Amino acid sequence: MQHYLPELLALQGSHGRLIAAAGMRPASEGPLFLERYLDEPLESAVSRVTGASPDRNCMVEVGNLASLSAGSARIMIIAVTWLLAMRGLEWVAFTGAATLFNSFRRLGLVPTVLASADPARLQGQLDQWGTYYDQRPQVFAGNIGFGFDALKQAGMFERLGFPMLALETGHAA
Template identity: 30%
Template sequence: MLYTMSNSQMHEITSTERYQDYSDRFISHQPLSNKHTLNEHSVNPKFLGQKKFNFDIQVAAHGGEQRNEIEQFIKQGFFKSYQAKVSVTMPHLLALCNGTYKAALGIRSGRDDLFIEQYLLGPVEQQPVFVQNNIHRKDIVEIGHLFSNNQRFTLPLFMITAVSLFYMNYKYMVFSGTEKVVNIMAKSGVHCTHLCDAHENKIQTSTDHWGSYYATNPKVIAVSLSDVIALIAKHPTYQVMFQSLDKQIAQTCQQLT
């Protein structure tokens, strides 16, 4: 059967092929980068949970099949954790599911206005870490509304998101994270660059009610996606996770396009 391919479809295939090359390097144990060294003892594998990662990755855009279910999971999670009532407006949602939803977050390109820019003194691309590294706005992506009902799903969700976005040509991920979430990342070897503290009085007027969320001392963080790739390539536990989720992550790259 003959068919034509849209620019979007061509981008999807490119993202998948790039991820497949990355996966092949894992299987052959070829390091992706020798830029970073990692102290094995600084990584705490308990945050990854079991070595068998038996869950599905779901992606939902506005109007998507699972969109409402994932939104409700996030909203209920924020209400249970912080008595917060929030709207979920991110263009894409990514969730881990094992019979029921375990963890989810939203994704927004830097080409749009970012929620975390309310906390900053200027546009995100003007922050020192991005100026110093010649990072443009189109290179930045925001994640938000992260909720996990079990700590062991937090890091897999974060890393799956980071890998997928890296192979879509993004370079940095920014987010507002609770002190607990930032500590999980740091203890697992993820380098977190602090941009600023997240203060509730910076938030523009809306119908959202954040409950006790800001009592968790949230921080606005930037993470280099290439640093995450280097970390995964150097740690066997992380490699096991990505080998087991190989095909699903390639599909995720397509769905996020």
């Protein structure tokens, strides 16, 4: 992998062993890697598909996810959702294949598909990605507040020992 997001997160198991990692980049910092797959800026794609009017300053790309197991990936999804909500961000976008989508679905979360991740848009960088594109990845987006509320209702944060601050995620229907 030659492209890393600027903020890397590590998740350690009970014995201090690294079990998952992910990266993040706020959309306010400039173009996102996944926007290479879109015909428009991320906020426009989210607006077109969801009908919402997201502010780019409240959006984030998450990527570089690696985990030892599907269970570790789900714990990382929970941790990242909690962290993004605590930061006051509203929309998350990421690129992933069916295995990642299934991890979200097992948590009761259903991210919205924005586009296919067409490898032809990488302009000569395809050889750096191995067999990733054989999995037909897609670009997804999700409302962080809805995800946070769903995970909270399911008791995920409490079960994993996340501190619950007086946080109102506040979103309009």
